[in-house]
Amino acid sequence: MLSYIARRLLWAIPTLVFVSFISFVIIQLPPGDFVTAYAAQLRNSGDYITEAQEALLRAEWGLNDPLLVQYWRWISNIVLHGDFGRSLEWNAAVSDLIWERLGLTLAISTLSMVFTWLIAIPVGVYSATRQYSVFDYLFTVFGFLGKGIPDFLLALILMWITFVWLNMDVGGLVSPQFEGQPWDLAKIGNMLSHIWIPLVVLATGGAAGLIRVMRANMLDELRKPYVETAYAQGFGERTVVWRYPVRVALNPFISTVGWALPALFSGDVITAVVLNLPTTGPLLLQALKMQDMYLAGSFILILSVFTVIGTVLSDILLALSDPRIRFS
Amino acid sequence: MSETITKSLSPMPQERLLQLDNVGVHFPTRDGLVKAVNGVSYHVNKGEVLGIVGESGSGKSVTARSIMRLQPKYAINASGTIRYRCKSGEELLINEQDRLGRTMRNLRGNEIGMIFQEPMTALSPVHTIGTQIMRTVMLHRNVSKAEARARAIELLTKVQMPRPNDIVDRFPHHLSGGMRQRAMIALALACDPALLIADEPTTALDVTTEAQILELLKRLQDEMNMAIVFITHNFGVVADIADRVAVMYLGRVVETGTVDEIFYEPKHPYTQALLQSIPRLGRSHGRRLRTIAGMVPDPFNVPTGCSFHPRCMHAVGGICDVQTPEDVVFASGQRARCHFAGQDRQAEAAQ
Numbered sequence: 001m002l003s004y005i006a007r008r009l010l011w012a013i014p015t016l017v018f019v020s021f022i023s024f025v026i027i028q029l030p031p032g033d034f035v036t037a038y039a040a041q042l043r044n045s046g047d048y049i050t051e052a053q054e055a056l057l058r059a060e061w062g063l064n065d066p067l068l069v070q071y072w073r074w075i076s077n078i079v080l081h082g083d084f085g086r087s088l089e090w091n092a093a094v095s096d097l098i099w100e101r102l103g104l105t106l107a108i109s110t111l112s113m114v115f116t117w118l119i120a121i122p123v124g125v126y127s128a129t130r131q132y133s134v135f136d137y138l139f140t141v142f143g144f145l146g147k148g149i150p151d152f153l154l155a156l157i158l159m160w161i162t163f164v165w166l167n168m169d170v171g172g173l174v175s176p177q178f179e180g181q182p183w184d185l186a187k188i189g190n191m192l193s194h195i196w197i198p199l200v201v202l203a204t205g206g207a208a209g210l211i212r213v214m215r216a217n218m219l220d221e222l223r224k225p226y227v228e229t230a231y232a233q234g235f236g237e238r239t240v241v242w243r244y245p246v247r248v249a250l251n252p253f254i255s256t257v258g259w260a261l262p263a264l265f266s267g268d269v270i271t272a273v274v275l276n277l278p279t280t281g282p283l284l285l286q287a288l289k290m291q292d293m294y295l296a297g298s299f300i301l302i303l304s305v306f307t308v309i310g311t312v313l314s315d316i317l318l319a320l321s322d323p324r325i326r327f328s
Numbered sequence: 329m330s331e332t333i334t335k336s337l338s339p340m341p342q343e344r345l346l347q348l349d350n351v352g353v354h355f356p357t358r359d360g361l362v363k364a365v366n367g368v369s370y371h372v373n374k375g376e377v378l379g380i381v382g383e384s385g386s387g388k389s390v391t392a393r394s395i396m397r398l399q400p401k402y403a404i405n406a407s408g409t410i411r412y413r414c415k416s417g418e419e420l421l422i423n424e425q426d427r428l429g430r431t432m433r434n435l436r437g438n439e440i441g442m443i444f445q446e447p448m449t450a451l452s453p454v455h456t457i458g459t460q461i462m463r464t465v466m467l468h469r470n471v472s473k474a475e476a477r478a479r480a481i482e483l484l485t486k487v488q489m490p491r492p493n494d495i496v497d498r499f500p501h502h503l504s505g506g507m508r509q510r511a512m513i514a515l516a517l518a519c520d521p522a523l524l525i526a527d528e529p530t531t532a533l534d535v536t537t538e539a540q541i542l543e544l545l546k547r548l549q550d551e552m553n554m555a556i557v558f559i560t561h562n563f564g565v566v567a568d569i570a571d572r573v574a575v576m577y578l579g580r581v582v583e584t585g586t587v588d589e590i591f592y593e594p595k596h597p598y599t600q601a602l603l604q605s606i607p608r609l610g611r612s613h614g615r616r617l618r619t620i621a622g623m624v625p626d627p628f629n630v631p632t633g634c635s636f637h638p639r640c641m642h643a644v645g646g647i648c649d650v651q652t653p654e655d656v657v658f659a660s661g662q663r664a665r666c667h668f669a670g671q672d673r674q675a676e677a678a679q
Contacts, residue, residue: 233437
């Protein structure tokens with residue numbers, strides 16, 4: 001088992017090198033570079049910089065160097081010094097930018113994931129054991145609605161409803177008057193009145209899909225002969241269902257739980273943009289739009305690392321929960 | 329039909345363990361009502377092995393599951409009584425029990441054990457053999473975990489599992505088909521049941537393993553003086569293990585008798601035809617095996633009269649296709665559900 005994990009982690013290294021290189025290249029693929037985007041932005045706001053100034057900026061930031069040289073400069077700093085470089089747009093260290101937003105991102109994503117599971121698993125189990133009952137149909141309708149309505153639309157509707165009926169502005173993480181204030185009880189209370197919207201939006205969207213998965217898995221498992229064997233031992237229905245088929249039906253969940261790790265990190269971009277949340281998602285979107293390659297590249301690199309770690313974690317968890325795939 | 333049975337509920341004889349009278353199980357489906365079991369009666373005495381033979385769809389498994397009340401939720405128990413004599417000696421009307429109620433749960437795994445056809449899938453894939461047996465032991469007996477584990481190892485030894493101390497911590501996928509069926513038997517015997525229902529326990533196994541498992545079941549049955557309802561479609565297996573045999577066709581028992589009676593003096597044309605379709609050693613080579621003409625009828629429209637009449641070579645028009653035959657009881661206790669049972673020659677002559 002240990003050697004298996006070690007082998008998996010070793011294999012991750014070439015994967016990460018490859019992914020980081022490809023992402024760096026792809027960010028640079030569109031015509032122009034950060035200076036072009038920067039100049040366009042300035043022109044939009046009425047400012048103007050000359051071609052000479054543009055060339056100067058390019059030279060200063062090393063944008064004229066060959067791609068490989070730029071890549072090497074970036075990756076070697078990360079590996080040797082843990083320095084992710086500077087964001088050209090924000091003129092700040094990439095790591096500062098990301099860490100600043102990471103806490104909130106993780107909080108929202110983790111909470112919404114916990115809610116998703118707390119809703120999806122019991123409802124899925126119920127729907128499967130009482131297939132075609134009134135509540136099963138009800139959950140199915142809600143499930144499809146939740147799956148069908150895009151998250152950002154639900155976020156907009158909730159914001160509108162709270163604004164019109166409760167006369168509250170729930171966009172952003174805190175109300176404008178608390179912006180930049182130190183954290184005290186009033187500010188935390190204010191944040192709690194805002195944070196439920198992203199939680200509800202993300203949890204319903206996620207739960208709707210997972211309910212269907214859980215229900216389908218359970219229906220498959222409930223038909224297996226070992227369930228009948230369990231009944232034939234004299235166990236009651238609840239014991240049988242939760243001890244046997246649920247244990248097996250959870251395995252597909254466990255095998256994908258690792259993917260939650262990169263998702264936790266990036267959050268839900270569109271919802272975060274709509275709700276104006278200071279999470280990492282909108283930052284990544286902006287970095288890609290501006291071809292801010294060190295920020296965007298670092299983002300994608302961190303996401304890849306999380307994906308690889310998450311997958312390994314999933315595999316280990318699955319091996320622990322399902323003896324059939326355990327390595328001897 | 330059911331009224332005639334309820335009024336004739338005389339107590340079972342002392343040696344009687346299980347008695348089914350006129351049991352009917354129906355399944356409502358989108359295409360209509362399927363009468364899977366249509367008035368089945370048989371009984372099992374203590375320590376006796378009853379073989380139940382029949383083609384697929386004859387209702388043998390459904391009947392067995394109604395003894396455990398393990399049918400699907402939507403099954404309709406249309407008629408009949410199922411009586412069982414508990415270890416305490418009192419009679420229990422199983423058909424009147426709630427399928428999820430305490431009485432049934434206490435019966436299952438404790439007084440009645442069951443083994444299934446597919447040893448590959450009938451054990452939980454995510455629990456060790458030991459855990460599964462221990463759970464059953466601890467459910468029905470007030471024992472500690474250590475005692476339950478000791479019991480599990482004892483049971484594995486009893487079913488002649490190699491290295492029981494090691495296997496107890498193994499998962500089903502570590503075991504071969506035969507070993508899994510042994511584990512399944514150990515699980516079913518966890519609480520020394522008085523009755524074991526074996527639903528085609530050897531069908532999925534190869535012939536060598538089948539012989540070993542049959543040998544094991546015979547030995548255990550003898551040792552524990554346990555009754556077995558042995559369901560199979562294989563006459564050879566029945567001859568090997570059963571004391572008495574019930575032959576089923578389309579949801580009815582068409583003939584019952586001792587093994588010798590069934591094999592040497594079959595009275596029902598269906599039993600006769602089945603026996604003639606078995607290849608035997610010593611028969612002349614090159615002769616074609618007899619087959620039964622036609623197909624098993626569609627369960628949605630069972631033929632009127634005797635349900636076997638369209639395929640029966642002795643069927644007489646005006647009788648067999650009109651009247652449902654009653655059991656003809658012979659002096660030895662053999663029973664056959666045929667208008668012409670015991671008078672085969674006349675029937676043939678009439679044809």
